[in-house]
Amino acid sequence: MHFKCCNIYARVYVNRPGTAFVGWCPRCAKKVEVKISPQGTDERFFTAG
Numbered sequence: 001m002h003f004k005c006c007n008i009y010a011r012v013y014v015n016r017p018g019t020a021f022v023g024w025c026p027r028c029a030k031k032v033e034v035k036i037s038p039q040g041t042d043e044r045f046f047t048a049g
């Protein structure tokens with residue numbers, strides 16, 4: 001996942017229900033969530049701000 005806030009990449013993880021990717025910016029610790037569509041996604045990288 002690309003964190004716009006710090007222009008940095010970091011790993012994110014699927015949450016327990018499997019409904020979203022959740023991660024924290026390694027630089028400023030901002031939490032981000034990206035919902036996973038029911039059809040799944042082909043996206044390998046996400047951008048979150």
Ligand SMILES: [Zn+2]
Nearest residue numbers: 005006025028
């Ligand atoms: Zn940040």
